[in-house]
Amino acid sequence: MIEIGKNQILKIKNFANHGAYLYADGDIENTVLLPKLEVPSGKEVGDEISVFVYKDSSDRIISTTKKPYIEIGKLALLRVASKTKIGAFMDMGLERDVLLPFSEMVGQVGEGKSYLVRLYVDKSGRLAVSMNIRQVLETKSNYKENDSVMGTIYSIHPNHGLFVAVDEKYDSLVPKDEAQGIYEIGEVIQGRVSQVNKDGRLVLSLKERAYLNIGEDSEIILDLLEDNDGVLNIGDKSSPEEIKEITGMTKSAFKKAVGQLYKERSIKIQPKKIEL
CATH class of the missing domain: 2.40.50.140 (Nucleic acid-binding proteins)
Known part of the structure; x- marks a missing residue:
């Protein structure tokens, strides 16, 4: 057939x-x-x-014989080629673009932007795409807690957070308290698995584990000290602006990293100076 x-x-x-x-x-x-x-x-x-x-x-x-970017039964990140009175047309890698009807959009779509969609055959027998993809996403994956993942935001809910398709295949959620900042549907993000629910769905964090952050920030401070003859003229009494300008860190992150280095006896601390 x-x-x-x-x-x-x-x-x-x-x-x-x-x-x-x-x-x-x-x-x-x-x-x-x-x-x-x-x-x-x-x-x-x-x-x-x-x-x-x-x-x-x-x-x-x-x-x-051309291979399109998408076929029925699969998801793909397609770019909006144009917008019309009946919807948006998306580039699927063939001479003819495929229609994304208004009824199948999730939120506003912008020309030139990409969104994760599924391909289907409409009532007239033509191919069309839909941004409503949750029903085709899988919930069972091999990911474990603390694994790093990549995914595409397919929906944003003010009370729940960011709904993300990991690997364009697995359903996951970034809870709203983790989703600080401005995000867009279609945006590709990197996260960490903070929890695997009983049904297999992934809960993601956009933050690294705290001790990893401290470790990375501590290494930055040590590198800066070595590059500046073992002395940095910033400390606990320095302003957030001074710390940010020299280290690129917030004052809170700086204090945590310095505290860790001090516990390890790697540095000496003064009110406005740290030394190796």
Whole structure:
């Protein structure tokens, strides 16, 4: 069976002036055209070809050897190519862009921006995409607590936080108290697994574990001390602005890191100076 919206292996039934007609194994009566310019040289009747099937601008079912960025059953981050009165058109890697209807948008979309979407066949038999993806995300992954992950924000809820598709596959949440700052749907973020719920869903933190942060900040301070003959003219009594300018840290982070170094007896502390 020839399936719209999927990459598939079809066989050549016959050649015509405008291309080759392909069929699915076991269903030779139903065919789809592969345009002449896309027929690989040397192919003969009965040979197999890997193609993607869709409807062209004239609503004719057609195939192509080009590989689109998305197919039915998968998610992909697609870019908005243009916006119209019926929705937004997204670049899927083919000559014809695919429609994102207003009814399938989550929040406002911007031209030139990318969003995570799923591909589906609408009531008219045309391909379209949707930003409503939660129902197709999986909840079981191999990630464990404290694992580092990458994901795409697919929804933002003021009472819950950021809904994120990890690896464009696994459903996860950044709780609202962790989601400090400004985020956008479609934004790719890096986080840490802070919890794995009983149903397998991941809870993410956008902060590193506290002791790792302290360790990294301590290394920065030690490097600065070594580069400045073992002395930095900032300390507990210095202003947040002075500390930020020299170290790039907040005063709170600076004090934690300095405290750790002092406990380790790596530095000496004065009100407005630290020394190796």
